[in-house]
Amino acid sequence: MAIVSNKNISLMLREIGERLAMKDIPFKPRAYEKAADVIDGLEENVVDIYKTGGRNALRAIPGVGISIAEKIEELLRTGHVKYLEGLERKTPVDLAGLSRIEGLGPKSIKTLYQKLDIRTVAELESAAKTGKIAKLEGFGAKKEENILKGIGFAKSSGGRFVLGFEMAEIREIEKRVGDLPQTKKVIVAGSVRRRKETIGDADILAISKDPKPIMDFFTAMPEVVNVIAHGATKSSVKLKSGINVDLRVVSEKSYGAALNYFTGSKDHNVALRRIAIAHGWKLNEYGLFEGERRKEKGEDDGRMISGETEEELYRKLGMDYIEPELRENTGEIEAALRQTQGKPGGLPKIIGYNDLCGDLQVQTNWTDGTDSVEAMAKAAIAHGLKYIAITDHTKRLAMTHGLDEKRILEQMAEIDRLNKKFKGEITILKGSECDILRDGSLDLPDKILAKLDVVGASVHSYFNLSRTEQTERVKRAMENPNVDIIFHPTGRVINRRPAYDINIEELVAAAKRTGTIMEIDAFPDRLDLKDEHIRLCVAAGVKMVIDSDAHSPMHFPYLEYGIAQARRGWATRADIINAWPLEKMLKFLKKRQ
Numbered sequence: 001m002a003i004v005s006n007k008n009i010s011l012m013l014r015e016i017g018e019r020l021a022m023k024d025i026p027f028k029p030r031a032y033e034k035a036a037d038v039i040d041g042l043e044e045n046v047v048d049i050y051k052t053g054g055r056n057a058l059r060a061i062p063g064v065g066i067s068i069a070e071k072i073e074e075l076l077r078t079g080h081v082k083y084l085e086g087l088e089r090k091t092p093v094d095l096a097g098l099s100r101i102e103g104l105g106p107k108s109i110k111t112l113y114q115k116l117d118i119r120t121v122a123e124l125e126s127a128a129k130t131g132k133i134a135k136l137e138g139f140g141a142k143k144e145e146n147i148l149k150g151i152g153f154a155k156s157s158g159g160r161f162v163l164g165f166e167m168a169e170i171r172e173i174e175k176r177v178g179d180l181p182q183t184k185k186v187i188v189a190g191s192v193r194r195r196k197e198t199i200g201d202a203d204i205l206a207i208s209k210d211p212k213p214i215m216d217f218f219t220a221m222p223e224v225v226n227v228i229a230h231g232a233t234k235s236s237v238k239l240k241s242g243i244n245v246d247l248r249v250v251s252e253k254s255y256g257a258a259l260n261y262f263t264g265s266k267d268h269n270v271a272l273r274r275i276a277i278a279h280g281w282k283l284n285e286y287g288l289f290e291g292e293r294r295k296e297k298g299e300d301d302g303r304m305i306s307g308e309t310e311e312e313l314y315r316k317l318g319m320d321y322i323e324p325e326l327r328e329n330t331g332e333i334e335a336a337l338r339q340t341q342g343k344p345g346g347l348p349k350i351i352g353y354n355d356l357c358g359d360l361q362v363q364t365n366w367t368d369g370t371d372s373v374e375a376m377a378k379a380a381i382a383h384g385l386k387y388i389a390i391t392d393h394t395k396r397l398a399m400t401h402g403l404d405e406k407r408i409l410e411q412m413a414e415i416d417r418l419n420k421k422f423k424g425e426i427t428i429l430k431g432s433e434c435d436i437l438r439d440g441s442l443d444l445p446d447k448i449l450a451k452l453d454v455v456g457a458s459v460h461s462y463f464n465l466s467r468t469e470q471t472e473r474v475k476r477a478m479e480n481p482n483v484d485i486i487f488h489p490t491g492r493v494i495n496r497r498p499a500y501d502i503n504i505e506e507l508v509a510a511a512k513r514t515g516t517i518m519e520i521d522a523f524p525d526r527l528d529l530k531d532e533h534i535r536l537c538v539a540a541g542v543k544m545v546i547d548s549d550a551h552s553p554m555h556f557p558y559l560e561y562g563i564a565q566a567r568r569g570w571a572t573r574a575d576i577i578n579a580w581p582l583e584k585m586l587k588f589l590k591k592r593q
Contacts, residue, residue: 004079005169006040007165007168007172007241009039009046009072010040012084013033013035013068016071016084017030017033019091022106031065034552035068037063038061038554041553041557042061046076047076055070071083091110091113097120101150101154102149102150103150111138112124112127112136116132121154125151131144161198161199162197163195164560165524165525167192169241169243170188170202174204176217177204177206182209183214184207185252189203189264190202191264194325194327195567197494197530198494202245203248203262205247215233215247215249221237224238224240234246248262250285253307254308255307256306256307256309256311257307267328268328271329276317279317283313287307288306288316290302320340320347322336322347323567326567328568351572355573356563356576357585358389358578359380359556360391360429360454360485361431361521362376362388363550367393367403368400371553376550379550380426380556386427387426388429389428391433394408395443395444396443397460431454432444433457433487435460436459436474438473440474442480449483453586454589455483456483456485456487456519458486458488459474459491463497467501470502471506478511478516484516485519486507486518486519488521488526488528488549489519490504490533492526504533512542514590515590516590517542517589518533518544518545520546520569522547522565523549524558526549527562529544534565534569537571537575538569538571544575544576545576546559546563546576
């Protein structure tokens with residue numbers, strides 16, 4: 001049986017769903033997408049589930065029926081799925097590549113293939129540049145122009161991968177390597193450990209006295225499509241998902257120095273080396289040394305004075321430990337030095353990964369979510385949350401079946417009923433993700449918004465307004481006394497759509513003046529606000545909220561990436577309102593002040 005990662009299983013299911021959507025088959029595409037979402041969120045490996053109970057155990061996974069279970073079983077047993085291969089033969093397009101282009105869905109991709117035989121992004125770009133797409137019914141010159149913009153944006157992303165969508169597979173590999181009897185310790189380093197929004201590759205470090213079996217195992221993993229290097233203590237592979245992974249085995253005495261070196265960032269490391277040089281020392285991936293380095297042997301003449309742990313290394317360099325998320329040489333070293341010297345302006349005590357009490361953006365099947373209010377509440381309880389706000393879309397977003405005045409009142413009544421049922425376990429707040437219209441007014445009347453516990457407002461249209469128009473539009477929404485939060489304030493979708501042109505400094509100033517909270521949307525391809533915007537809010541005293549933007553019970557774990565983003569932005573628990581108990585958080589909202 002093949003050892004297939006959860007990520008590869010979910011990719012297979014998503015591709016089947018998208019290819020079925022290309023064929024206009026109803027219901028089934030959504031079923032495959034929902035099953036993929038569930039598998040992406042599983043902590044247990046599907047391989048282990050199958051080993052334990054076979055196909056029946058697969059069917060016990062939420063959203064996995066008999067047909068989907070059969071396809072997962074076939075992938076696990078044979079490494080491929082004949083049904084998917086048949087769909088690929090009927091429409092032989094690079095679905096993954098074409099789907100990355102903003103505005104292209106399965107049906108558009110199918111039309112482009114049928115009418116212009118477009119199979120790849122390169123062929124799409126060529127057709128758009130020669131005006132062929134504009135002539136197609138349902139496309140036109142504007143859509144052709146947007147396709148070219150989307151291709152340009154996809155190229156500018158440089159082939160980087162969204163961290164939150166790769167993390168499960170990286171952690172799975174880390175666990176497998178860690179479970180080998182020859183491995184004493186293993187950890188993921190690099191930009192993954194610093195929790196960058198996107199990553200180019202993954203670096204894994206291990207301690208072992210017998211590295212050969214580890215290297216042999218690593219290069220033979222079933223996800224590997226290309227072995228780039230297979231060495232005695234370092235190997236590099238490319239996975240089916242497209243990402244490269246490097247594995248290094250280091251000595252125990254150099255583990256801290258190696259972890260620090262391979263975690264980075266490059267600029268942070270350069271700054272540390274300058275401090276070492278100022279003391280007459282040498283710092284590298286092997287340790288901190290007195291004396292000169294013998295390059296031909298990879299050894300040092302001088303005495304090793306630190307390197308076994310990162311904490312010891314920072315301490316020897318005259319500073320407290322610096323969390324990986326802060327290591328970008330943006331003031332963290334100076335702050336750490338001031339802190340050690342007892343001066344003001346030291347490192348902040350950044351928010352912890354277990355500090356959140358609630359989630360204030362949750363969607364349900366009243367609009368475009370997959371599950372009921374009750375199911376989302378149960379999932380939030382399982383995730384350790386004490387409160388959530390149900391914030392379904394409003395009527396302008398017809399594609400999501402957005403709520404009008406009548407339906408949101410009906411939902412509020414349901415929430416009242418469920419709060420009685422879940423009393424003592426979780427509090428469900430009545431909320432809305434209310435659409436900001438072009439002129440900055442809102443999609444629901446104030447008399448309805450005033451009845452809600454929490455109101456988030458967001459932009460879902462007119463992304464191409466001028467910088468002044470877009471900024472004034474959102475500022476007007478902030479002026480509304482019922483608007484508590486601005487959701488995903490810049491509107492970007494990582495690797496798919498750039499932020500709309502908006503003056504973030506003006507928004508932060510308006511948030512401070514109006515008492516509006518700025519959101520850190522934790523969904524992996526949003527992470528909006530960016531880390532530098534979070535630092536602006538922290539400096540201005542503007543409070544923020546970290547939300548999952550959950551559309552499925554399996555999305556609550558995404559809160560981790562919002563917390564990571566907040567940490568990268570130097571935010572503390574005091575800066576994040578949903579790190580506070582319910583009553584304290586509610587008192588901070590506009591209508592409660």
